[in-house]
Amino acid sequence: MSPKKEQLILAATDLFSRHGFHPVGIDRILADAGVARMTLYNHFPSKDDLITAVLDRRYEGIMASLHAFVEATATAREQLEAIFAWHEAWFETPEFSGCLFERALAEFGSDYPKISDVAIRYKKTMMAWIADMLKTLLPEHAATRVASLLLILLDGATIDARAFHDPTIATRAWGAAEAIIEQEIRLTSTNFVRR
Amino acid sequence: MSPKKEQLILAATDLFSRHGFHPVGIDRILADAGVARMTLYNHFPSKDDLITAVLDRRYEGIMASLHAFVEATATAREQLEAIFAWHEAWFETPEFSGCLFERALAEFGSDYPKISDVAIRYKKTMMAWIADMLKTLLPEHAATRVASLLLILLDGATIDARAFHDPTIATRAWGAAEAIIEQEIRLTSTNFVRR
DNA sequence: GAATAGATAGAACGATCAGTCTAATATGTC
DNA sequence: GACATATTAGACTGATCGTTCTATCTATTC
Numbered sequence: 317m318s319p320k321k322e323q324l325i326l327a328a329t330d331l332f333s334r335h336g337f338h339p340v341g342i343d344r345i346l347a348d349a350g351v352a353r354m355t356l357y358n359h360f361p362s363k364d365d366l367i368t369a370v371l372d373r374r375y376e377g378i379m380a381s382l383h384a385f386v387e388a389t390a391t392a393r394e395q396l397e398a399i400f401a402w403h404e405a406w407f408e409t410p411e412f413s414g415c416l417f418e419r420a421l422a423e424f425g426s427d428y429p430k431i432s433d434v435a436i437r438y439k440k441t442m443m444a445w446i447a448d449m450l451k452t453l454l455p456e457h458a459a460t461r462v463a464s465l466l467l468i469l470l471d472g473a474t475i476d477a478r479a480f481h482d483p484t485i486a487t488r489a490w491g492a493a494e495a496i497i498e499q500e501i502r503l504t505s506t507n508f509v510r511r
Numbered sequence: 512m513s514p515k516k517e518q519l520i521l522a523a524t525d526l527f528s529r530h531g532f533h534p535v536g537i538d539r540i541l542a543d544a545g546v547a548r549m550t551l552y553n554h555f556p557s558k559d560d561l562i563t564a565v566l567d568r569r570y571e572g573i574m575a576s577l578h579a580f581v582e583a584t585a586t587a588r589e590q591l592e593a594i595f596a597w598h599e600a601w602f603e604t605p606e607f608s609g610c611l612f613e614r615a616l617a618e619f620g621s622d623y624p625k626i627s628d629v630a631i632r633y634k635k636t637m638m639a640w641i642a643d644m645l646k647t648l649l650p651e652h653a654a655t656r657v658a659s660l661l662l663i664l665l666d667g668a669t670i671d672a673r674a675f676h677d678p679t680i681a682t683r684a685w686g687a688a689e690a691i692i693e694q695e696i697r698l699t700s701t702n703f704v705r706r
Numbered sequence: 707g708a709a710t711a712g713a714t715a716g717a718a719c720g721a722t723c724a725g726t727c728t729a730a731t732a733t734g735t736c
Numbered sequence: 737g738a739c740a741t742a743t744t745a746g747a748c749t750g751a752t753c754g755t756t757c758t759a760t761c762t763a764t765t766c
Contacts, residue, residue, distance in 0.1 A: 320713075336618050338533035342754060352714045354757085363754065413620065421674060422617035423531050425608065436674055464671070465687045468680065472667025476659070479616060479631055485663065492660045492691045499690035515743075537724060547744045548725085558724065 321359045323349040329370050333413050337367055337423050364430060367420070371434040374416050379441070392452040396466070396497075397490055399446070403470060404486030407477040414478040418471065443467045450497070458500050466493050516554045518544040524565050528608050532562055532618050559625060562615070566629040569611050574636070587647040591661070591692075592685055594641070598665060599681030602672040609673040613666065638662045645692070653695050661688050 327349035331340045342363060346353055360366040386398045406412060417435035424431045447463035454462060473489040476482070522544035526535045537558060541548055555561040581593045601607060612630035619626045642658035649657060668684040671677070 318712090334620075335622065336533075336620065338531075338618070341752070343752090353716085353755090355713055357755070358712075414617065418670060419617040421670075422609065422614040423533070425529075425531065427530065439671070439674055461683065464680065465683060468667030468671055468684055468687070469663060470667070471670050472663030472665070475613060475616075475666050475670070476634070476663055479634055485659065488656065488660060489663055492663070492687070495694040496687045496690045498694065513742085536722070538722090548746085549727090550743055552725070553742080 318359065320349075320351050320355050324351055324356055324359065324366065325369055325373050327351075328366055329374065329416075330411075332367070332370060333411065333416060337420065364428065368430050368434065371417065371420060371431065375434060375438055378438075392449045393497075395449050396446070396493065399466075399470070400473075400486050400490035400493065403473060403477075403489075404483055407474075407483035407486055412478065412483075415471070415474045418474070439467065439471075442470070453497065454500055455504060458504060462496060462500055465496055469493055513554065515544075515546050515550050519546055519551055519554065519561065520564055520568050522546075523561055524569065524611075525606075527562070527565060528606065528611060532615065559623065563625050563629065566612065566615060566626065570629060570633055573633075587644045588692075590644050591641065591688065594661075594665070595668075595681050595685035595688065598668060598672075598684075599678055602669075602678035602681055607673065607678075610666070610669045613669070634662065634666075637665070648692065649695055650699060653699060657691060657695055660691055664688055 324345065328340075328345050331345055331348060342353070342356065345366075346356060356366070360369060382399065382402055385402045386395050389395050389398050417438045420431050421435040426432050443460075443463050446466050447460045450459035450462050450466075453459070469489045469492055473485045477485045519540065523535075523540050526540055526543060537548070537551065540561075541551060544551075551561070555564060577594065577597055580597045581590050584590050584593050612633045615626050616630040621627050638655075638658050641661050642655045645654035645657050645661075648654070664684045664687055668680045672680045
């Protein structure tokens, strides 16, 4: 990938993260990236496409970081805990400003499918991944249901960590996740007994 | 309150909900409200103040609706369940487009305290209210901790309900809330036994 | 050294933005 | 009927927006 294109994505990511998508104009991105106007439009047909590229890049970066972090653990339960721990480490980052996908979804809604699709794809991937882990602990239908709950916990924790400047929310959210999983395991086993 | 001011707030609320704050211009609001330009600026010094007024109004509307809905129930547990049920009914609304406070927070961040403060105040009020209910079921320190978890569940459910167009998430979130509360009650009682 | 491709600065585009000003009109009160 | 207040339509300002265009420059490659 062209180094200029790279600089544009990096500068745009930083500016969008700090100020949002709409308030950041092309000029500001060009100045920060140290790139000429036409260079941007040679690489991206429009601002929307730059936004999409930023989100795509973020998607890959997060997934790579998450996988590396999670694969260092052994059991499914440790992997799930690692996901929450990864979030806490992220919340503690000085540049943490919420989830860029959520913010894109909040700003653009479904009016711009090119943009909102990345956010939804991220959610679905996360949920499927979590469900896979849970399948070693729970029957399949329970795993998918609980996965959607853990996603809710992660999304809610991300939002409230930003609103309250409280990274420790992630650990408490993991405690809640454990309670949900425990209850589900208990319900499943009693079902087996009753049979 | 002046009927013109009222129309402005209503039209702005609708437009902001559907398209976000930045993309909606003053002209669009004026056209929808059927109000002249200077009338707006007689009532609100700036667009930011109109946004704040919209959020304030929303805050009062939601709180009134929630309280009316919850006060129809008897026990603390029923009240908590009612909060989740209220959210599900909200998610089923055709005009549901996520939480306006969250979206304001996502769009403006903390760069505009006048705006973000309303969102954070909403969160804190909700959490304190939930904590009060929980205090009849749990010791105080546990009540406040669990309250922050229920807030996470509500916030996460609101976000995912919008992203996936799935109102039933609220019911599942309540199931998760019950699991968290049950576990906490169990832990508390064993503590008592051990003493 | 010629040719090609990519990047440069900067002017210019038309559109839209929030906000101001003016002058006329409507409404209700004394 | 006079006065005060609220509202009106619409022109206008200065700024900013995303985008296009041109003309110059730099680097690589044959």
